[in-house]
Amino acid sequence: MWLTAPFDAELIDRLxxxxxxxxxxxxxxxxxxxxxxxxxxxxxxYVGTLVAQRRGLVCPxxxxxxxxxxxxxxxxxxxVSDEPAACAAQRIERMRQGALEDFRALVRDGHLSAQPMVETLEAMAPRPAAREAAPAGAAELALAA
Structure with a gap:
């Protein structure tokens, strides 16, 4: 089976x-x-990696x-791979950071068709875990102690 352009936003992200x-x-x-x-x-x-966009896979x-x-x-x-989840997460993050650097450099050099890849990779960035809100008055209790 073939996936043909135009690609929707979800397919662009997955590709x-x-x-x-x-x-x-x-x-x-x-x-x-x-x-x-x-x-x-x-x-x-890789040299010449294609970037998914609405009109298809485009060479930047x-x-x-x-x-x-x-x-x-x-x-x-x-x-799904056999790789332990923690190892897979670390590998994926290393790949994401390296690829993001490469594709940002392409955009800086004027290859604007690499921008959708930059957006996909930036959206994948790990978010810091939200700290639990301290109970009301916790700061005052800590100072009083």
């Missing part, structure tokens, strides 16, 4: 996570067919558009 390898079972991302021409940047650990370096994706790409990337 970009798979492309950046920040999924339970990462695989080699889909890359631009012209990735070996010397003009394509290394991003997310040359603008090549691939308007289809095999559904098996997502199925494979999202399948």
């Amino acid at each position: 970009n996570r798979a492309q950046a390898g920040v999924v339970p079972s990462p695989a080699h991302p889909l890359v631009c067919p012209r990735a070996r021409d010397g003009r394509h940047a290394l991003a997310g650990g 370096s040359c603008g090549h558009v691939q308007a289809w994706v095999p559904a098996s790409v997502l199925a494979a990337a999202e399948r």
